[in-house]
Amino acid sequence: MPTTAMEQTIRDILGDSHFRRSRKIDRLRELQSEARGIQRAGSESMMSADDGLQDDLRVIEKALRQLGADVEQKGAATL
Numbered sequence: 001m002p003t004t005a006m007e008q009t010i011r012d013i014l015g016d017s018h019f020r021r022s023r024k025i026d027r028l029r030e031l032q033s034e035a036r037g038i039q040r041a042g043s044e045s046m047m048s049a050d051d052g053l054q055d056d057l058r059v060i061e062k063a064l065r066q067l068g069a070d071v072e073q074k075g076a077a078t079l
Contacts, residue, residue, distance in 0.1 A: 006031070006056040010063045025069045032060045 003011075013019065013027050039053045061071045 004052065004055070004059075006035075006052075007059055010059055014063060014066070021067055025064065025067050028060055028064050028067070028069070032057065032064070035060065 009031065010028070013024050016024070019027070035053055035056045039057070042053065064071050
């Protein structure tokens with residue numbers, strides 16, 4: 001299965017030895033916020049319901065859990 005752009009971004013963040021754990025969590029939360037904003041915008045427009053944003057949010061939340069961060073439970077994207 002091919003790697004998505006979001007999965008690669010997350011791998012880059014998690015694998016960056018220059019980032020401290022807290023910086024990795026902050027960056028993942030930024031990505032999560034951006035993905036949720038895009039998802040909200042899409043729900044108000046003609047964007048396809050199957051645009052991959054749910055998958056992006058799941059991948060981000062999984063990475064946050066790997067780092068031991070609290071994951072906010074919001075909407076259908078949560079596991």
